[in-house]
Amino acid sequence: MVHETVTMQGHLIDSDILRRAFARIVEEGGDFDIQEFRVGKTNDDPSFIRLTVAAAQTDALDRILEHLSYLGGATSAADAAFAPAERDGIVPDEFYATSNFETDVRIDGRWVPVVDQKMDCALVLREQGPTCVKQGRVVKGERVALRGPGLRVRPPERSRDFSVFGFMSNDVSAEVNKGIVIAGAAGEMRKTREAGEKIVVVAGPAIVHSGGDAALARLVRAGWVDVLLTGNAFAVHDLEKAILKTSLGVCQMSGRAVEGGSRNHLWAINAVNRAGGVRAAVESGLVNGGVMYELVRKNVPFVLAGSIRDDGPLKDVLTDTLVAQKAYAESLRGAGVCLMLASALHSIAVGNLLPARVRTVCVDMTESVPVKLSNRGSMQAIGVVTDVGFFLERLERELLVV
Amino acid sequence: MVHETVTMQGHLIDSDILRRAFARIVEEGGDFDIQEFRVGKTNDDPSFIRLTVAAAQTDALDRILEHLSYLGGATSAADAAFAPAERDGIVPDEFYATSNFETDVRIDGRWVPVVDQKMDCALVLREQGPTCVKQGRVVKGERVALRGPGLRVRPPERSRDFSVFGFMSNDVSAEVNKGIVIAGAAGEMRKTREAGEKIVVVAGPAIVHSGGDAALARLVRAGWVDVLLTGNAFAVHDLEKAILKTSLGVCQMSGRAVEGGSRNHLWAINAVNRAGGVRAAVESGLVNGGVMYELVRKNVPFVLAGSIRDDGPLKDVLTDTLVAQKAYAESLRGAGVCLMLASALHSIAVGNLLPARVRTVCVDMTESVPVKLSNRGSMQAIGVVTDVGFFLERLERELLVV
């Protein structure tokens, strides 16, 4: 048997950290012995635990310690180790893979917070400090943090306020009064505004199909959207509706495709591209309403990421997925709230790029998108299983009418 | 090879009858030869077809002819045959099984329309005429129609108006603007009102969870509901909310059960039963709001059908399922529109009892309930995949505000 002593600190119980730590130990065939446990006496006190973890073999123990480190478990006070990237895009095999929880790196005896925290990155020592960098963007010779000591994760603490983003996160059933959840989301948007953080909207084409585009356009006009992340399809549906007043080549009453109906879709792309892109199409008067129009008028930035499904695409689309990923990541800096509206692809892409502290609401007609987000590590996202059109209309009433 | 000549008349193409007829023939290994086909020249003209159906063996041909008869296919002009029920609840093996399409029976050379049309019944000669009777209710010695000649089905014709209940029925996608469908449903409710037919609401407990109960109560008060068919659970949730103002033992913000939370549920049943039932509880002042309260005050009839899942149950519940089925069937007489709101069990039960001509809207969070209804033969039902709370609020605005 081999052992190691681990300490953890924080809201160990109500943030569900201790239970998950014990689960990982047992799952890997290990054992534990608690040396010291002090539970916070009141709501605001952190708890502290020191425990000895044991396993039959060194590699099992290492796996356990690695899991625990992602839950905030600390083993020793050594500095982090680094090794150079051997080539562009190739990291040392012992690289540390980041999570979306805030992380500190011990360098010369000091704990330095990580820049651009996001999941599934390498941790590279750059000028501005240790930085989360997608592995494909690591440059030959850059110093890459290795797994092991000197890395400390701070799992997000659930707010002890009883709120949508507090105890309830990730537990919202489809059978709930959505009005209450939407009111909670509106409250968070107001707080985010006051804190000077960004409100990010991720948008899918079902917003237009469901008739929620009018409410979203008014929210943009009223200044409730700071960045819009989407793809070609949402933008084209919105532009087609603005230019041609048509039903998107889809029967309004059934939502099903009509023979030959996508001609208008292609026509709108053609017209906007001929004008020189979305901004030019607005400025030329070709487009005079809708979400894209309001974004241009309010100078709200938007990023259109390309996908293999696209028609056209619009000139504004970033067709290279790595370029689009980088543009999304930059747009997300400073985000405080993120609304993911009816787009599986872009929601999961954004989930990959967001630190866990951003309050995230994922709206979709089925539980599968919120469940996927959670399975992939975006555990902070609250799923709201409902019609995105009704969601936006209600959100608008919460923010604009009251 | 054996053959038979069949004629059909009606909106054979746009009601999708001819395609289904051909499909059945091919599916059973048969063949057909069209003798005469006159298509209606205009929107309002019926079409007519006479075709010879062939099959290798008599029993295959019989099966084909039987399928076609359910689509309105007529083979000969003989009278229907009848045989007596041998015992209570036991019909002759050759009994004719009804569909939910309007049917005529040829008796003494005259075509007599069937009374109480509904699917999966025996056709019994009673005083008021040939009547659809659930097999368990057939009485020894009653004359039961046999399959074969003398039975003529009139499949419902799709309205050539382009409306929610016209061409579009049963084809509504989850990605559609629900506002348009709800406006269409409201329009049908107005027409039903003018025609002096009943508006039936089938209600599930998710109405209360989703916060749609307030809108439904106002619709009852405004006279938009003529019958409410539901079970114990919906009534108890509504009564608990009225009496105890509690969140139904379910966390308002998450929709999940709270430890010990169903005590209030049981308490409400106890209190209402002690008072002597729902009406007495309203009259005594114990209950002073909610859907059940408005029903009692407006003298709108309701039926509470028992289920094996029930707590309590309330005194008003019909615990015998055959008694409840009969009470539902009687309440449905004269129905023009049926709203099925978030209740799989009761919606399918009502689908079994409704003639196909009743315009039916089925609202649920997933497509599975509308799909089940359609698979079981309630093909007239339009599925609206959305949050029932939002549906009711929007319907209220359509009916009461405008």
Place this chain on the structure above:
Amino acid sequence: MVHETVTMQGHLIDSDILRRAFARIVEEGGDFDIQEFRVGKTNDDPSFIRLTVAAAQTDALDRILEHLSYLGGATSAADAAFAPAERDGIVPDEFYATSNFETDVRIDGRWVPVVDQKMDCALVLREQGPTCVKQGRVVKGERVALRGPGLRVRPPERSRDFSVFGFMSNDVSAEVNKGIVIAGAAGEMRKTREAGEKIVVVAGPAIVHSGGDAALARLVRAGWVDVLLTGNAFAVHDLEKAILKTSLGVCQMSGRAVEGGSRNHLWAINAVNRAGGVRAAVESGLVNGGVMYELVRKNVPFVLAGSIRDDGPLKDVLTDTLVAQKAYAESLRGAGVCLMLASALHSIAVGNLLPARVRTVCVDMTESVPVKLSNRGSMQAIGVVTDVGFFLERLERELLVV
């Protein structure tokens, strides 16, 4: 501010009890101060906590204490209080509502375990001890336990084995290798067999539609089913297939209803009822295969609960839902494993009647049934989102072939 001291003991962390206790206190606006906390040093040691709970008002404190009591929180050592039922089916307003966790009642200073533990019952002092009784079955004058002191709940401890029924319960995603989960379920069935406990199967008609009936029939024949709980529909589908070899009035290739197709369904009911019921139909040779046939041949008891959706029904059906509920409850005595197969109605009914210690697997094509079970308090049930036909074939291979 008012306070109370509460103690709790058990696997407070890994059974997720402490987190839920803290959540309830905060949710109700309360506060807590931890006096003593001893965490179990090893896997097998229980933990212990003593904390002071405070709230602004007495009724908020009472609500918190009541929630905590359902998580095992104990406040004082007084005996339980009882009061007589005022009428048949009417309990005192202060009655204690049971959970599905094992419970002890303090009577004359001794803790007495509850008989027939199940959720949402009154606790009645009967000859065999304090017994869970559905409120509708309480008899006038029987002594009913009141909420408050003298009631102690023992929440189930998650097994520290890493197994399907251990840490993982209630957390299974749709994107998992179902083979592993099914192997785990088979393992539990073997253990249950060895422990002399019952294996209960709850069955829905989709078993027949999906072609899983053959595997289920072989499992019955091989002795892997001790009780089958279902309704009229499953039995009729199975019997129709056995007698008429037909496709259940449903197109084999599409699963959709065929015009006039339910005649065979009704015919089968008629024939079995004429024979005198299911057992007689098997013994007379009318039925010579299928699940019902194997049940009769092996003398495995089955209960057919009536529902308002039923055709027929079969003579064997208990049409009164209270009678059916009682029959289900009695059949569940001694259950060790429960498989819920593609039946929302009966699965939730059984969930209401099962103590939480019974290992339960709920198989359905969508997450909605397992989620409903969990929301309604059957938190022990593991959801397996898959095709029930494939589930049964794989289970058979695990149990019979290997």
Place this chain on the structure above:
Amino acid sequence: MVHETVTMQGHLIDSDILRRAFARIVEEGGDFDIQEFRVGKTNDDPSFIRLTVAAAQTDALDRILEHLSYLGGATSAADAAFAPAERDGIVPDEFYATSNFETDVRIDGRWVPVVDQKMDCALVLREQGPTCVKQGRVVKGERVALRGPGLRVRPPERSRDFSVFGFMSNDVSAEVNKGIVIAGAAGEMRKTREAGEKIVVVAGPAIVHSGGDAALARLVRAGWVDVLLTGNAFAVHDLEKAILKTSLGVCQMSGRAVEGGSRNHLWAINAVNRAGGVRAAVESGLVNGGVMYELVRKNVPFVLAGSIRDDGPLKDVLTDTLVAQKAYAESLRGAGVCLMLASALHSIAVGNLLPARVRTVCVDMTESVPVKLSNRGSMQAIGVVTDVGFFLERLERELLVV
């Protein structure tokens, strides 16, 4: 009122063409008068109709005629008109938008079939004939077909064989015996093989999660896959499993993410990229099993399309979505059968690129992907709602064992 005479020919009834034609006329507010209708006397005879369509205004009539043309309606015998593309990627506003039905263009009095038929393209006169070209790839000056006369669509005729790909297509319920559908798909794969056409597989990562990867690898080895179209995620999951034998950073028993678990995912990308890509990783011995390994060994081509969600990505990934779309389109030439396995993004992308005559099966855990495909015009796709792991195991048994 303005009118026009339209003729249509083919299996107008059983391919559901006439019903849809009438629906479009009514939906656009038009009217029709049937001049001549000859229905095919037998199974193999085509039908013929000549009808006059009327509308109140020219533009409504034009819309109706355009819809009808997509259903095969012909109005006159003039040649098609062409106009040059004004710039790269900019087509004339009056361009004709293609469907996925086979189309002929009238040039110099001759009907010439279209090359590379797919939906939502421009029709460009290139050397090999009139060719479907995505609008973004049209080159300045190329002659682009305009809407109006000289374009004739041949809607696919439903096979009058009663088979999975015959009458049943697009109508398959979740409650069906999947074994029958899978046997039908296997039969089509055999026929495709004999016809010398390609079997295309579109693959999503859930194949690996569900354990279906082993069966898919064996199908590749046995020569049942001619092209594999997927993205980065599927390939990496498969390679990680081959190299590290790990559970993909996901708990095997729950399918949920494990803290720090995606490190192995990133490690596998790093190792394969260091080796020089997938082929090099197989040849170097780093990868010695799994689906990608079998593809390389059998020289079966695969295309990995980039997406904004990707980690890494692998060197083999085409990160530009337009390049990837082109590579997919080229791989699909000569396809006879297409299996879409648990990947919404890539399935819809492929649906956009496939002619409607390719027999397509779409396997997913929910109905939403097949429904989306159908709504977007891939009406030929049969949805099979089931676990992809079980699907592949059963398909393997149909193809390899029997």
